[in-house]
Amino acid sequence: MYHxxxxxxxxxxxxxxKLQLKDVDLEFSWPVGKLKAVLPxxxxxxxxxxxxxxxxxxxxxxxLVEELNLADAKLGLASGISAFLWLYTSIHGDxxxxxxxxxxxxxxxxxxxxxALCVALSAALLSLSxxxxxxxxxxxxxTFGESELDLVNKWAFEGEKMIHGRPSGIDNTVSTFGNxVKFRxxxxxxxxxxxxxxxxxxxxxxxxxxKALVAGVxxxxxxxxxxxxxxxxxxxxxxxxxxxxxxxxxSDDLAITEEEEKxxxxxxxxxxxxxxxxxxxxxxxTVIKTTLKYKLATKLTGAxxxxxxxTLLPTRxxxxxxxxxxxxxxxxxxxLYVLYHPEFLFFFSYFCxxxxxxxx
Amino acid sequence: MTMEVRARxxxxxxxxxxxxxxxGSTAVAAAIDLYTYVSLxxxxxxxxxxxxKLQLKDVDLEFSWPVGKLKAVLPxxxxxxxxxxxxxxxxxxxxxxxLVEELNLADAKLGLASGISAFLWLYTSIHGCxxxxxNxxxxxxxxxxxxxxxVAIFFFVISDxxxxxxxxxxxxxxxxxxxxxALCVALSAALLSLSxxxxxxxxxxxxxTFGESELDLVNKWAFEGEKMIHGRPSGIDNTVSTFGTxYDECLWNxVKFRxxxxxxxxxxxxxxxxxxxxxxxxxxKALVAGVxxxxxxxxxxxxxxxxxxxxxxxxxxxxxxxxxSDDLAITEEEEKxxxxxxxxxxxxxxxxxxxxxxxTVIKTTLKYKLATKLTGAxxxxxxxTLLPTRxxxxxxxxxxxxxxx
Numbered sequence: 169m170y171h172x173x174x175x176x177x178x179x180x181x182x183x184x185x186k187l188q189l190k191d192v193d194l195e196f197s198w199p200v201g202k203l204k205a206v207l208p209x210x211x212x213x214x215x216x217x218x219x220x221x222x223x224x225x226x227x228x229x230x231x232l233v234e235e236l237n238l239a240d241a242k243l244g245l246a247s248g249i250s251a252f253l254w255l256y257t258s259i260h261g262d263x264x265x266x267x268x269x270x271x272x273x274x275x276x277x278x279x280x281x282x283x284a285l286c287v288a289l290s291a292a293l294l295s296l297s298x299x300x301x302x303x304x305x306x307x308x309x310x311t312f313g314e315s316e317l318d319l320v321n322k323w324a325f326e327g328e329k330m331i332h333g334r335p336s337g338i339d340n341t342v343s344t345f346g347n348x349v350k351f352r353x354x355x356x357x358x359x360x361x362x363x364x365x366x367x368x369x370x371x372x373x374x375x376x377x378x379k380a381l382v383a384g385v386x387x388x389x390x391x392x393x394x395x396x397x398x399x400x401x402x403x404x405x406x407x408x409x410x411x412x413x414x415x416x417x418x419s420d421d422l423a424i425t426e427e428e429e430k431x432x433x434x435x436x437x438x439x440x441x442x443x444x445x446x447x448x449x450x451x452x453x454t455v456i457k458t459t460l461k462y463k464l465a466t467k468l469t470g471a472x473x474x475x476x477x478x479t480l481l482p483t484r485x486x487x488x489x490x491x492x493x494x495x496x497x498x499x500x501x502x503x504l505y506v507l508y509h510p511e512f513l514f515f516f517s518y519f520c521x522x523x524x525x526x527x528x
Numbered sequence: 529m530t531m532e533v534r535a536r537x538x539x540x541x542x543x544x545x546x547x548x549x550x551x552g553s554t555a556v557a558a559a560i561d562l563y564t565y566v567s568l569x570x571x572x573x574x575x576x577x578x579x580x581k582l583q584l585k586d587v588d589l590e591f592s593w594p595v596g597k598l599k600a601v602l603p604x605x606x607x608x609x610x611x612x613x614x615x616x617x618x619x620x621x622x623x624x625x626x627l628v629e630e631l632n633l634a635d636a637k638l639g640l641a642s643g644i645s646a647f648l649w650l651y652t653s654i655h656g657c658x659x660x661x662x663n664x665x666x667x668x669x670x671x672x673x674x675x676x677x678x679v680a681i682f683f684f685v686i687s688d689x690x691x692x693x694x695x696x697x698x699x700x701x702x703x704x705x706x707x708x709x710a711l712c713v714a715l716s717a718a719l720l721s722l723s724x725x726x727x728x729x730x731x732x733x734x735x736x737t738f739g740e741s742e743l744d745l746v747n748k749w750a751f752e753g754e755k756m757i758h759g760r761p762s763g764i765d766n767t768v769s770t771f772g773t774x775y776d777e778c779l780w781n782x783v784k785f786r787x788x789x790x791x792x793x794x795x796x797x798x799x800x801x802x803x804x805x806x807x808x809x810x811x812x813k814a815l816v817a818g819v820x821x822x823x824x825x826x827x828x829x830x831x832x833x834x835x836x837x838x839x840x841x842x843x844x845x846x847x848x849x850x851x852x853s854d855d856l857a858i859t860e861e862e863e864k865x866x867x868x869x870x871x872x873x874x875x876x877x878x879x880x881x882x883x884x885x886x887x888t889v890i891k892t893t894l895k896y897k898l899a900t901k902l903t904g905a906x907x908x909x910x911x912x913t914l915l916p917t918r919x920x921x922x923x924x925x926x927x928x929x930x931x932x933x
Contacts, residue, residue, distance in 0.1 A: 388867070395839035395871060402832035402878070409826060430825070433880075437822075437829060440878025444836070444871045450891050457884050 171284035171343075173292045174268040182264050187252055189245065190270040196236055196249065200262050206232060207257055215259045215297040218322040221330055229253050244276060244375070251286055251327040259293040259323060276375050278470020283339030286327030290320045291344075317344050333379045350411050352404075361414045363427065366481040372451035374474025381471045385445045396445070403441050406434050421483070428482045432465030435480060439467035447472030455479070458500055531570045533721055536563040536735070537713035539698075539705040540768040541801060541903045541912055543782070544844045544872050547819050547879055548837035549762045551830075554786040556793075556844050557764050559772025560803070564697035564710035566718045570690075577690040582647055584640065585696040591631055591644065595690050601627060602652055610654045610723040613748035616756055624648050624756075639702060639809070646712055646753040651693065654719040654749060693718075702809050704904020709765030712753030716746045717770075743770050759813040763788060784845050786838075795848045797861065800915040806885035808908025815905045819879045830879070837875050840868050855917065862916045866899030869914060873901035881906030889913070 185203060187196045204210055206228045221229070229250050238246060256267070267289075273281035294316065295302050302310055312320060324340035338351040348359040389396035413431050418424050439456065442448055452468045455477045459466045466479040538559040545555025571577040580598060582591045601623050616624070624645050633641060693715070699707035720742065738746060750766035764785040771792065772781045782793040823830035847865050852858050873890065876882055886902045889911045893900045900913040 388871075391864070392839070392843060392868070392871065395836045395843065395868075398832045398836035398839060399871075399875075402829045402836065405826070405829035405832060409829065433822070433825070434829075436880065437826065437833075437878045440874050440876070440880075440882075441833075442874070443877055444874030446867075446870065446874075448874075450894070453887055453891065457887060460884065 171271045171273055171281065171288045172269070173285075173288035182266075184264055185256065185262075186266040187249065188266065188268040190268055192242065192245070194242070194245070198232060198253075200264050203232075203253075203257060204262050210257055210262055215294060216319065218258075218319070218326050220326055221254050225254070226250070226330070247331040248282060248285060251282070251330040252289060254330055255286065255289050255323060255327045256293065258326075259290065259297060274371055274476075276378070276475070277371050278468070278472075278475035279369070280339040280343055280470070282331045283324065283328055283335075283343045286324035286331075287320060287340055287343040290323035290327065294320055294323070320344050332382075334382060348414060350407070359411060359414055363414055363416070363418055363424070364483065365414075365431075366483070368479040368481050369469075370455050370477045370479065372449070372455065372474050372477060374449060374451050376449075376471060376473035376475060378471040381447050381473050385447060388446055399441055399444050403438060406438050406441070410434055424483055428480065428484075432480050432482070435465040435467040435478070442468055442472055449474050452477055532567055533718050534565060534567045535714045535718035535721065536565045537710040537717065537769045538563050538772060539707060539710050540765060540772060541705065541803065541910070542764070543841075543903075543912075544868065544901075545785070545837055545841040546902075546904055547816065547876065547881060547906070548834040549764060549785060550760065550816060550819070551823065551834045552787055553834045553838035554784060554841035554845075555762070555764055556782060556784055556841050556848075557768040557772070558782045559768050560705065562698040562705065564695065564699055564707060564714050566711070566714035567694045568718045568722070569692040569694070571692070577692075579690050580651065581690075581692040582644065583692065583694040585694055587637065587640070589637065589640070593627060593648075598627075598648075598652060610720060611745065613653075613745070613752050615752055616649050616653075620649070621645070621756070642757040643708060643711060646708070646756040647693070647695075647715060649756055650712065650715050650719065650749060650753045651691075653752075654716065654723065655691075700805055700910075702812070702909070703805050704902070704906075704909035705803070706765040706769055706904070708757045709750065709754055709761075709769045712750035712757075713746060713766055713769040716749035716753065720746055720749065746770050758816070760816060764790075782845075782848055784841070793845060793849060797848055797850075797852055797858070798917065799848075799865075800917075802913040802915050803903075804889050804911045804913065806883070806889065806908050806911060808883060808885050810883075810905060810907035810909055812905040815881050815907050819881060822880055833875055833878050837872060840872050840875070844868055858917055862914065866914050866916070869899040869901040869912070876902060876906055883908050886911055 183201065184197045184199045189195070208224055208228065232253060233246050233249050236249070252267070256265075269285065269289075271281060271284065273279045273284055275281050291312065295312075301313065301316065311317075321340055321344040324344060325335070325337050328335045328337070328340050336351070337354065338349070338356075341351065341356050342349045345356070345358065348361060350357040350359055385396075389400075410431065413427050413434075416427060418427060439448070448468060449472065451474060452472070456466045459479045464479050464481070466477055469476050469478045539562045540557050540559050543556040543558060545553055549555035578596070579592045579594045581593075584590070602620060627648060628641050628644050631644070695711060695715075697707055697710065699705045699710055701707050717738065721738075737743075747767055747770040750770060751761070751763050754761045754763070754766050762785070764783070767785065767790050768783045771790070772783055782795060784791040784793055819830075823834075844865065847861050847868075850861060852861060873882070882902060883906065885908060886906070890900045893913045898913050898915070900911055903910050903912045
């Protein structure tokens with residue numbers, strides 16, 4: 169699932185920076201002259217040296233965003249727009265442009281939509297900078313080289329900081345480099361795997377505040393240091409086991425099934441630990457309860473408190489008839505519909521969409 | 529005149545640490561004021577009884593074994609000493625298993641089999657020795673028992689040892705409240721009260737409690753009985769049932785348990801728990817084994833999980849022991865306790881012993897911002913909800929459909 173970013177250099181009659189959020193049908197505009205006046209560091213920054221947003225600049229940006237008078241329902245976009253302004257003006261300065269954003273990723277759902285925004289934006293902006301080695305005559309998608317990706321990642325991380333406060337950096341790193349990434353205290357390792365893994369991603373459609381959830385865990389750790397240290401240690405062991413399973417060479421179906429069972433158990437254990445940390449949610453529990461009836465392992469992904477949920481689909485199920493699986497889905501839908509408010513229909517449609525997508 | 533001995537033992541709730549306790553973590557348990565009652569009745573010579581009868585009043589069942597058959601089938605009868613508890617040998621457990629099999633229990637009642645096995649083991653081990661009972665009669669004459677016919681009864685008992693044992697309980701079976709342990713404790717207590725080592729005053733009316741060393745013996749025998757029922761029990765159930773006394777409004781008797789070592793904790797903290805029975809039966813042996821198997825598959829992670837539970841239990845002990853002065857302090861401590869219960873529940877989920885019905889109760893109580901965790905083996909069974917003092921006497925509308933609280 170991707171995040172698309174288009175930057176259009178405008179002709180001389182335009183003297184504004186425009187941001188078009190296609191998925192929510194919103195467009196914002198800032199006259200270039202105003203940006204020059206309000207942002208003190210404009211033109212000082214170098215695209216090749218990412219740095220954090222200073223307090224002065226973040227205040228200036230905050231006031232620019234405030235002036236947009238976003239509707240209450242759209243306030244969640246504020247931090248993303250702030251990150252946009254910071255990244256754009258830092259990497260590209262005060263040149264007018266029209267930036268269009270569209271995404272396949274639901275916002276604030278644990279799938280890293282904000283990181284993908286920052287990465288795509290940084291990549292687009294850096295591709296236009298002097299240090300870029302991209303071949304613009306080439307048709308179709310290209311990828312950056314290792315060192316350029318590194319630069320993209322660093323800028324994207326700065327953008328993430330503006331949105332999330334104290335992010336781990338894993339979101340932007342995975343978005344930049346892709347594939348499977350093992351991450352520990354800033355150190356990342358790429359993992360290559362032959363193991364075919366299929367996950368069903370379900371969006372509970374419950375929004376949540378990542379900053380608050382992350383802070384909540386820290387506060388719980390402060391109140392119960394000894395217990396939480398062990399909890400974090402257990403998660404560390406689980407993650408390392410997951411890496412081990414993914415890296416193991418799998419030959420036959422029997423071996424794959426065995427590894428999938430282990431993986432499923434580790435997912436369930438991780439979910440229990442996330443519950444211990446206090447970041448689960450009743451909707452997450454509902455999905456877990458439902459998938460459990462089919463002996464499928466499920467865990468939340470990302471910040472929790474709602475957001476998205478992963479269910480491991482073992483190959484043994486995928487080998488079954490696709491029609492059978494669709495019956496399964498409609499049974500799940502029926503079960504949940506009967507129990508809950510019709511609003512959850514949106515939840516199901518996403519669920520069904522994802523499951524059919526993964527079936528292909 | 530028939531002689532009757534009645535003993536009772538309380539059930540228990542585990543505040544923190546179940547399952548992990550089997551792997552060396554600390555657990556905290558408390559006795560509750562629901563009891564299992566065991567009465568031993570010895571027939572007069574006129575009754576012409578020569579069988580051991582077990583009457584399970586709550587399920588309306590009665591079983592009978594001719595004393596002669598017991599003597600023939602059980603190899604170790606008469607060899608054991610009531611003062612030296614020991615595990616049931618393989619030979620004896622096979623013999624007992626065949627005796628229980630012959631009862632032809634209905635499918636629905638098969639869960640009683642292990643309890644009946646434990647009963648046979650405890651009864652024949654503690655009460656089976658002829659020499660022991662001969663000494664008993666001497667002991668009682670020392671205690672100046674009035675009736676000579678009592679002595680006669682005991683002589684009768686010495687030769688044939690029939691008895692009628694009736695069991696009734698306020699504790700739901702297999703629900704995590706320690707019903708099997710309470711049975712073993714009550715039975716052991718009743719039987720040991722008749723042995724020569726007993727120091728009870730039989731002229732005394734009303735309930736008495738054993739002294740410390742006698743309780744120790746009761747506990748050891750009860751543990752042997754628990755082993756027959758549960759395979760690899762931690763021992764906390766029988767210990768709390770033996771030592772934990774009933775609580776009143778102001779004083780709880782809490783037991784901290786770790787690797788066989790128990791510590792009594794006195795507390796002034798008024799703790800109120802709502803106990804909800806999900807009414808889902810489960811196999812404790814299987815659940816305990818399941819956790820061990822998961823620990824074998826994921827050693828490093830589970831070790832940390834058990835360590836986390838240990839920390840939580842110790843924090844619970846700390847909270848319970850802290851002197852509380854005013855309402856604000858109590859509310860603070862209760863909030864901490866609630867959070868620890870929720871954390872313990874998450875860890876139990878990690879171990880794989882939760883259940884959808886447990887989750888349903890948790891979800892419901894969460895709406896009222898109440899903390900809930902399973903107690904005991906999990907997989908159904910009972911669930912504890914902390915009722916903070918702030919709720920007080922105000923009526924609460926909590927409906928647990930299909931559950932009983």
